[in-house]
Each structure stands twice: as C-alpha cells, then as structure tokens.
Amino acid sequence: MSDVLFQNAKITKPQDNQPEQIKRIFPQISPVKDGDIVAVKIHPGELGNTTHLRPVIARTVVDLVIKAGGIPFVTDTTTLYKGMKLNAADLINGAAMNGFTHASMNAPFIVADGLRGGEARKIEINGEALDSITVASAIAEADSMIVISHAKGHPASGFGGALKHLGMGCLDRAGKIKVHEVGRPSIDPEKCVLCGDCVEICPWGAITPPDIDQSKCCGELSCADACPEEAIVPPQGATDRMQKRLGEAALGPIKALEGKIGYINWVYDLTPGCDCFSFSGERFVEDIGILASCDPVALDAATIDKIDEQMKLKGSSVFNVWGVDPWVHIEAAEKAGCGRREYKMKDLALYASKH
Ligand code: SF4
Numbered sequence: 135m136s137d138v139l140f141q142n143a144k145i146t147k148p149q150d151n152q153p154e155q156i157k158r159i160f161p162q163i164s165p166v167k168d169g170d171i172v173a174v175k176i177h178p179g180e181l182g183n184t185t186h187l188r189p190v191i192a193r194t195v196v197d198l199v200i201k202a203g204g205i206p207f208v209t210d211t212t213t214l215y216k217g218m219k220l221n222a223a224d225l226i227n228g229a230a231m232n233g234f235t236h237a238s239m240n241a242p243f244i245v246a247d248g249l250r251g252g253e254a255r256k257i258e259i260n261g262e263a264l265d266s267i268t269v270a271s272a273i274a275e276a277d278s279m280i281v282i283s284h285a286k287g288h289p290a291s292g293f294g295g296a297l298k299h300l301g302m303g304c305l306d307r308a309g310k311i312k313v314h315e316v317g318r319p320s321i322d323p324e325k326c327v328l329c330g331d332c333v334e335i336c337p338w339g340a341i342t343p344p345d346i347d348q349s350k351c352c353g354e355l356s357c358a359d360a361c362p363e364e365a366i367v368p369p370q371g372a373t374d375r376m377q378k379r380l381g382e383a384a385l386g387p388i389k390a391l392e393g394k395i396g397y398i399n400w401v402y403d404l405t406p407g408c409d410c411f412s413f414s415g416e417r418f419v420e421d422i423g424i425l426a427s428c429d430p431v432a433l434d435a436a437t438i439d440k441i442d443e444q445m446k447l448k449g450s451s452v453f454n455v456w457g458v459d460p461w462v463h464i465e466a467a468e469k470a471g472c473g474r475r476e477y478k479m480k481d482l483a484l485y486a487s488k489h
Pocket residue numbers: 321325326327328329330331332333343360361362363364365366
C-alpha cells in the first residue's frame with residue numbers, strides 16, 4: 135500500500151496557498167539527490183486552453199529542486215496531432231505564449247524528444263501488449279524527475295493524471311504511435327459528404343476521403359473529432375486496447391529513471407477535455423486540491439476516488455464524463471509493475487488549522 139498526500143483546495147490563509155502546500159509536500163515525495171539533473175515534466179497547454187497548469191506551480195517545484203541541490207529543466211514532448219506541439223520550435227514558442235519561460239520558471243524549457251520527436255531510448259517492457267517502448271531521450275537520461283500533472287478528463291482514457299503523463303507525455307513520436315496505432319480509424323462512405331475537414335486536420339496526409347491510408351495514419355483520431363458527419367470511427371474495442379498500451383507504456387520512464395520519480399497531481403480546473411484541447415470546457419467538479427505520491431498508480435487511483443466523491447453526489451462518476459472507464463489504464467499500469475492501486479491517504483493539515 136502506498137502513501138498519497140493530500141492538501142485541500144479549501145484554504146482561507148496565505149500560508150496555505152498552493153506554492154506553500156507544495157513546499158510542505160515536496161520533501162516527502164522528492165527523489166532528488168545533490169547534483170542530479172532533474173526533469174520537471176509538465177504539459178504547458180495548447181494555445182487557446184486557459185485551464186492548464188500554471189507556471190507558478192512549475193516555478194515552485196524548480197526552486198525546491200535547486201534547494202535540494204538538483205539542476206532542473208522543465209520539459210515536455212512533441213505530439214502526433216496538429217497544434218502548437220507538433221515540433222520543438224512550435225512547442226517552445228507555444229509554451230512561452232502560455233507563460234512557461236525561463237523568466238517565469240527559473241529553469242530552461244527543453245523539448246525532451248528533439249526537433250521532430252525522434253530522439254528516444256528504447257526500454258524493454260515485456261508486457262501483454264507492448265514488448266518495448268521508446269522514452270524521450272532528455273527524460274530517459276535525467277537522473278531523477280518530478281511529474282506535475284493537471285488532473286482532468288480525457289476522451290481516450292477517461293481521466294488524465296500521472297500515468298497519462300508517463301505512458302504518453304514522456305514518449306517520443308514513435309512511442310506515442312505504438313500506443314495509439316490500435317485506434318487507426320476508417321471512414322463510413324455512406325455518411326461521408328466529402329467536405330474535406332478531416333483532410334485539413336490530419337498532420338500526416340493520410341486521408342483522401344472516403345479512404346484513409348493506414349500506412350500513414352498513426353491513430354490519434356483528431357479527424358474523428360473534426361468530422362461533422364461522425365463518419366470516421368476507430369475499430370471496436372480500440373479505446374480499451376489503447377488504454378492497456380498506455381498503462382504498460384507508463385513503465386518505460388519508470389524503468390529509464392530506475393523509479394527516481396516523484397508525482398504531483400494538481401487537481402484544479404477539472405475540465406472534461408485534456409490540455410491538448412485548444413479550448414477549456416466547463417469544469418465538471420469543484421477544485422479538490424493537490425495530491426502527491428511516489429507511486430503513480432496509487433496517486434491516480436486516489437485522485438479519481440476524490441473526484442468520484444463529488445460525482446457520486448450528482449449520481450455520476452468519472453466514467454460518465456466520456457463514457458470511458460479510466461480504471462482500464464490504471465489496472466494495466468498496476469499489472470505492468472508501475473505501482474499499486476491500494477493507497478493510504480494522508481490528509482495534511484492546513485497551516486492555518488495547526489497554528
Ligand atoms: S470530415 Fe467526415 S464528412 Fe468530411 S470528408 Fe472527412 S470523413 Fe467525409
């Protein structure tokens with residue numbers, strides 16, 4: 135059973151603000167040793183998204199890493215979909231536009247998988263779905279890492295937290311394709327009206343309606359979201375298969391860093407969509423607070439349970455946000471050896487209530 139630390143969002147004193155909460159939590163989850171080069175993994179948010187992690191949270195962690203004797207860099211990887219993260223130049227510019235700069239964070243922002251997402255280390259997984267996975271090189275070569283995740287819903291995995299960050303956000307392009315490829319869709323010619331919207335959004339030139347060239351498609355499904363006729367559909371069972379790969383892939387960075395990783399889930403601004411969306415949807419529950427652990431499986435399990443405490447009051451659950459069961463990838467990660475789902479929640483007293 136792993137410990138999960140919890141700091142409540144319901145604060146009334148400056149001594150309990152989020153940076154102060156992180157300062158209290160950090161020593162209990164930090165793997166940082168003197169002289170370590172430390173990756174601080176974040177998602178800076180797509181342009182147009184306004185509910186992503188705030189730079190001040192990354193800054194707080196960076197300063198704590200420096201205080202512990204580490205050499206921090208803040209990092210993220212390129213994506214498969216069209217947007218501000220398709221290559222390193224766009225990602226650095228986009229991150230700066232969302233406030234993540236050296237001036238705001240006190241550390242450089244480095245794209246971990248290189249200019250076009252091709253720099254990685256192969257890590258053996260020996261799982262049921264994946265034999266190996268490729269981890270972005272700057273992450274694989276770091277001495278230790280702090281993963282800061284904005285908890286939110288996700289259309290492909292039901293929930294996005296620490297494991298989504300590991301099993302997708304820490305991979306290079308080839309690794310992401312390996313997780314996504316089970317979702318390669320096809321077009322229903324009966325529904326397709328040849329509008330061309332999908333052609334426009336596909337970054338890989340895979341679509342000539344009503345055909346999709348499966349050898350070019352990576353299965354990231356932005357075309358399915360874009361199609362006004364709902365004519366583009368992934369194969370049946372693709373979501374579960376993708377989640378199982380995601381859970382197993384999370385083992386890649388854990389093995390690469392020999393487990394020297396601390397995890398913080400920032401459970402504020404809980405939107406249905408992930409921070410890759412270029413907009414922020416309406417929050418589906420109230421702010422919860424900050425959870426942290428050395429075990430990403432326990433941490434995500436505890437975070438979902440906290441969210442579901444609120445959802446149950448409305449007769450609902452995280453499952454209902456997208457009709458996708460997030461426990462599929464959490465159980466796959468547990469089975470792969472990423473951690474344990476059972477946890478003990480340590481509710482850290484707020485400063486104000488102790489003094
Ligand atoms: S977006 Fe949909 S309707 Fe339009 S061309 Fe593509 S598949 Fe056909």
